[in-house]
Amino acid sequence: MRKRYNSAAVLSAVVVLACCGALILNQNVSAAGEGKITGTVKLDGAAPHMKGIDMSKDPYCSKAHATDPAHLETYVVGASGGLENAVLYISDWSGSALASTAVPVFDQKNCMYTPHVLAMDVGQTFKVTTSDATAHNIHPLPNPMTNVGWNQSQPPGAPPIEKSWKKPEMIPVQCNIHPWMHGWFVVVNGPYATTDSNGSYTINNVPPGSYTVTAWQEQSGTQTQKVTVAAGASATADFTFKAK
Amino acid sequence: MRTRLRKWSLLLGAAAVLALPLTAWAQLSTFDLEKALNAESHVGNLTGHAKDAAAPYRRYCVGCHGTLGDGEGENAAWMEAPLYQKPRNFQLGVFKCRSTPTGTLPADQDLYDAITRGFDRSNMPQWNTLTKQERTDLVAWVKHFSPRFATEKPGTPITIPPEPEVTAERIKAGRDVFARVQCWKCHGVQGMANGPSASTLTDDLGRPIAPFNFTDGTRPKCGDTDQDIYRIFMTGLDGTPMPSFADNIKPEEAWDLVFYLRTFMSQKSKEKELAKQLALKPVDPNAPVGQQ
Numbered sequence: 001m002r003k004r005y006n007s008a009a010v011l012s013a014v015v016v017l018a019c020c021g022a023l024i025l026n027q028n029v030s031a032a033g034e035g036k037i038t039g040t041v042k043l044d045g046a047a048p049h050m051k052g053i054d055m056s057k058d059p060y061c062s063k064a065h066a067t068d069p070a071h072l073e074t075y076v077v078g079a080s081g082g083l084e085n086a087v088l089y090i091s092d093w094s095g096s097a098l099a100s101t102a103v104p105v106f107d108q109k110n111c112m113y114t115p116h117v118l119a120m121d122v123g124q125t126f127k128v129t130t131s132d133a134t135a136h137n138i139h140p141l142p143n144p145m146t147n148v149g150w151n152q153s154q155p156p157g158a159p160p161i162e163k164s165w166k167k168p169e170m171i172p173v174q175c176n177i178h179p180w181m182h183g184w185f186v187v188v189n190g191p192y193a194t195t196d197s198n199g200s201y202t203i204n205n206v207p208p209g210s211y212t213v214t215a216w217q218e219q220s221g222t223q224t225q226k227v228t229v230a231a232g233a234s235a236t237a238d239f240t241f242k243a244k
Numbered sequence: 245m246r247t248r249l250r251k252w253s254l255l256l257g258a259a260a261v262l263a264l265p266l267t268a269w270a271q272l273s274t275f276d277l278e279k280a281l282n283a284e285s286h287v288g289n290l291t292g293h294a295k296d297a298a299a300p301y302r303r304y305c306v307g308c309h310g311t312l313g314d315g316e317g318e319n320a321a322w323m324e325a326p327l328y329q330k331p332r333n334f335q336l337g338v339f340k341c342r343s344t345p346t347g348t349l350p351a352d353q354d355l356y357d358a359i360t361r362g363f364d365r366s367n368m369p370q371w372n373t374l375t376k377q378e379r380t381d382l383v384a385w386v387k388h389f390s391p392r393f394a395t396e397k398p399g400t401p402i403t404i405p406p407e408p409e410v411t412a413e414r415i416k417a418g419r420d421v422f423a424r425v426q427c428w429k430c431h432g433v434q435g436m437a438n439g440p441s442a443s444t445l446t447d448d449l450g451r452p453i454a455p456f457n458f459t460d461g462t463r464p465k466c467g468d469t470d471q472d473i474y475r476i477f478m479t480g481l482d483g484t485p486m487p488s489f490a491d492n493i494k495p496e497e498a499w500d501l502v503f504y505l506r507t508f509m510s511q512k513s514k515e516k517e518l519a520k521q522l523a524l525k526p527v528d529p530n531a532p533v534g535q536q
Contacts, residue, residue, distance in 0.1 A: 057440040058429075059530065133533045135426035137487035141448055144336040145391070149448070150347030151480050153487040155425040156533045161491065176485030177429045179444040 035229035037203040039238040041086040041195045041215055047077035048243045053180045060134040061111035061178060072180075073116040074219050075243060082199025083217065083241060085117040091214040091224065093190030095207065103127050103162075106173075106183070108136050108154065113173070113183035117218065119192045120185065122168055128161040130154045140173040140185055147171065147187075170216065184218055206235075215239040280394060285352040285383035292352075292380030294388040300378050301385050308367065309334065313389030319367070325451045329366055337392030338448065340481040341466035346488035348399025349392060355383045357467070364463040402478055404471055405495050410503050410514050412522055418504025421497050423527040423536045425489055427477075430455040433526035435508030440529075445485045453484055458508035473502045 050071040055061035076084040098121045107114045109131040120126050128138050135155040142149050146169045152161055165171070165187040175181035186192075193201040203213075208231045214224045220241040227235040285292035301309075310317040313334035320331050332339070341358050342350040359379050362370035371379060387393040408414065422428065430445065432438040435458030447453045456464055466476050478498055480488030493501065506515035507524065527536055 135429055137485065139485070139487065144338055148347050148392075148396075149338070149482070151482060151485070151487040152346060153425060153489045153492055155492055158492050176445055176487075177426075177441045179441070179446075 033208060033231045034204075035206050035208060035231060035233045035235065037088070037090075037206055037211070037213055037227055037229060037235045037237055039088075039201060039236050040199045041083045041088070041201065041217070041239045041241065042081040042199050043075065043077050043083045044081075044240050044242050047081075048075050050075065055111060055178070055180070058111065058134055058178060060132070064110035064132075070110075070112060070180075073112075076116070076197070078197045078199055080198070082195070082197065084195055084197050084199065085115065086195040086199070086201070086215050086217045086239070086241075087117060087119045087186045087188070087192060088195070088201050088203055088213060088215050088237075089119070089188040089192040090190050090203070090206070090211045092212045093188075095190055097121060097123055097189070098191060098205070100124060105129055105160075106185070108132050108138075108175070108181070111136075111178050111181060113181060115183075115194070117184045117186060117194060119194050120165070120187055121192070122166065122187055122189055123164050125162055125164050126185070128154070128163070130156070130158055132156065135177060136175045136181070137177055138173065139176055140171050142169055142171045170218075186216065213237045215241075217241050219244050276394075277388075280388040280391075283384045283388040283393065285355070285380055285387060287352050287356045287376075287380045287383065290377055290380045292377070292382070292384040294381070294384040297378070297381035297385035300374065300382060304371070304374070305382070313386070323367055325447075325453060329363075329447070329453065330451065331368075334386050334389035336483075337390035338483045340483055341476075342399070342479050342482065343401035343475055344399030344479060345402065345490060346480040346482055349396055351398045351401055352380075352383050352387075355386055356380060359383065361467055363465050365465070402475065402490065403495075404474055405499070407470055408496075408499055410518065412518050414500045415503050415507060415515060415518055415522065415524070417497065418500035418502070419524060419527060420536060421493060421501045422504055423531070424534070425492055427501075428527060428529055430485065431458065433529060435459055435505065447485070448483045455485075458505060459510060461510045470499075470502050470506075473505060474498055477501065 050073070053070040053072065055065060055070065073085070078084060100121065104118050104120050104126045106118045106126060107129045111132060111134065118126065130136055133156045135153065137151060137153045138161065139151040140149050146167050147165050154161065165185065168187050168189050171185040171187065173183045173185055191203045191205050193203045195201045206229050208229055210226065210228045212224050213227055214222050216222045220243065223239050223241065225237045227237050229235045281294050283294040306317055308317040308319045308331040309315055315331040315333040317331060323330055337349060339350045339354065342354045344350055356379055359371045359382055362368050428439050429441045430439045432442065437455045437457035439455065442455050445453050445455060464473060464476060466472055466481065477489045478493065480486055503515045506513050507519035
């Protein structure tokens with residue numbers, strides 16, 4: 001009899017906790033109190049010269065760039081020094097993984113990667129597609145001690161490949177058939193953003209609090225800044241990198 | 245007094261020298277090596293124990309693969325790419341010859357087969373002179389070097405359907421697969437390892453590597469039975485530029501491709517005979533997609 005009372009007490013406690021938990025979670029999920037972090041990433045000084053790419057080994061590729069020659073994309077600099085393809089994320093993020101259902105897409109188009117840098121959350125599904133009428137192989141090269149690499153072919157017309165990564169890491173990806181094809185999977189914890197052609201970015205869905213924002217650029221490395229996001233407000237963090 | 249001092253310093257020196265290997269092991273502290281020594285392997289009805297392989301590893305393997313299994317044994321410096329690949333770094337847990345999909349750990353049987361078969365065109369000989377129990381123990385020893393084996397399960401081996409009869413139609417169909425998935429980009433239209441991308445290939449560690457030449461009489465590294473060749477392109481050779489074609493070649497077509505690849509090989513075969521009768525021409529790399 002006493003035992004039954006006990007279990008009833010436990011049950012009601014669980015129900016109360018579950019309700020509270022649901023309320024708290026609900027608050028986190030709703031966009032009402034969330035703020036954002038915006039800013040620009042710029043390159044200090046003149047844009048470094050990006051070497052042209054000789055695609056003559058694959059006539060399909062060189063034909064695709066007949067009027068618009070291809071260049072390396074280590075630094076893609078816009079009109080006012082804005083740096084494209086930098087990834088911004090909260091490096092001291094302690095919240096849960098994002099509940100985002102968005103599926104970032106990494107396309108192989110005209111023997112280049114579009115985008116050159118694809119950011120995603122740990123565990124988030126992403127897609128690799130091909131728009132080319134030539135065969136590619138997708139070969140990400142993570143540190144084997146951190147993530148598990150793989151190597152898959154995508155001949156013309158091949159279906160998309162869907163994958164995800166288990167741990168945060170900046171993972172280089174290459175095509176062995178076209179050695180100039182080089183890009184990045186940037187896997188982070190929590191909200192993130194990638195700079196556009198003007199170097200601008202906005203990290204959305206940031207709950208109020210103090211954070212360390214990290215900007216990552218494939219060649220120049222990382223920089224950090226402390227910001228405080230107020231409920232429903234926007235915090236600013238601008239970064240300037242030097243070319244390396 | 246002085247002799248006593250000398251004795252002490254000698255002892256201290258000896259202790260320091262003895263502690264040196266410990267510091268090297270400590271670098272591997274991402275996982276518990278002691279615990280890893282309990283690693284087991286299962287091949288057929290044999291069970292291998294890593295602990296039992298310490299002595300044979302030191303005797304037969306350490307010269308190339310090194311005491312830490314990192315492929316930096318004293319002979320490694322003499323093996324030069326692309327003709328000879330460096331010894332495998334077991335710590336990374338990445339293996340070429342697997343029956344399991346790309347990005348997964350090999351089955352114990354795969355590692356056992358690699359030890360038994362050796363690697364053609366490399367310094368790794370066939371170890372079929374060791375007993376089956378010794379080879380099974382060595383599989384467990386190889387596994388104990390990588391933290392991956394402590395946390396992950398091997399992949400599920402791919403299913404290989406029964407091999408059909410070789411026919412002229414199948415060889416022609418295999419030629420179409422060869423053209424469609426563009427094996428020739430690296431292997432060349434006649435399998436001579438001279439495709440347009442052949443000269444720029446590098447392995448995962450950035451070292452030059454050559455595609456397989458089907459025509460020079462050597463054997464594929466992961467075995468030369470029809471099943472082995474099927475497995476190679478359906479699982480990929482992890483750590484190398486060779487990708488998995490599992491998503492793009494159906495099991496039926498895979499057998500057709502095996503038969504077509506046989507026509508390149510210098511060894512006598514029914515496939516070679518049929519190809520001669522058919523007067524098959526190499527695929528045209530400039531033909532539009534789907535129009536061979």
